[in-house]
Amino acid sequence: MIEVRQAGPADGETIGVVHAASWQAAYAPFFDQEFAAAEVAARLNRWHQRVTDPAGLILLAEFDGRGLAFSWSLPSGRRAEIYSFYAHPDGWGTGVAPALMAETLRRLEADGINQVHLWTLRDTPQSRRFYAKSGFIETGAATTRDFGDGQPLPQVEYQRLI
Numbered sequence: 001m002i003e004v005r006q007a008g009p010a011d012g013e014t015i016g017v018v019h020a021a022s023w024q025a026a027y028a029p030f031f032d033q034e035f036a037a038a039e040v041a042a043r044l045n046r047w048h049q050r051v052t053d054p055a056g057l058i059l060l061a062e063f064d065g066r067g068l069a070f071s072w073s074l075p076s077g078r079r080a081e082i083y084s085f086y087a088h089p090d091g092w093g094t095g096v097a098p099a100l101m102a103e104t105l106r107r108l109e110a111d112g113i114n115q116v117h118l119w120t121l122r123d124t125p126q127s128r129r130f131y132a133k134s135g136f137i138e139t140g141a142a143t144t145r146d147f148g149d150g151q152p153l154p155q156v157e158y159q160r161l162i
Helices: 009-026 033-043 096-110 125-133
Strands: 002-006 057-063 066-076 079-087 115-121 137-145 153-161
Touching (some): 009 066, 057 096, 096 125
Antiparallel strands (some): 057 066
């Protein structure tokens, strides 16, 4: 059974585990091993404070009681950006990510948001397929992001009206 709910202060550790495992599976191959290991470890603890910030929407999706995916978005007027959307590899193929995306969009729309956008790495076909299946389209905008190792990676923007 899938349940999606607002994350709270007690969920920081669970979200950190999801973020670290997902980031390791999807992003670590782009980096040198030592840098990737440090980035995975950093993701374990960054959510404890963030889940207490009332400015953003952080949702946690659980499958049979286990937290397996989360989203973090921030509104700006009638537009919102999804800054983080991650699913633990153990949750891939379970339906937890589509349920989380549907609930993220539903809650944003209920808050008066009518357009959502996000950035994802250009060379992550799994995430790009997921966003397309979720109704997002590429805008044609591109940028780079330096994760801190001095080697910027290309990103592409997706958006969706809700």
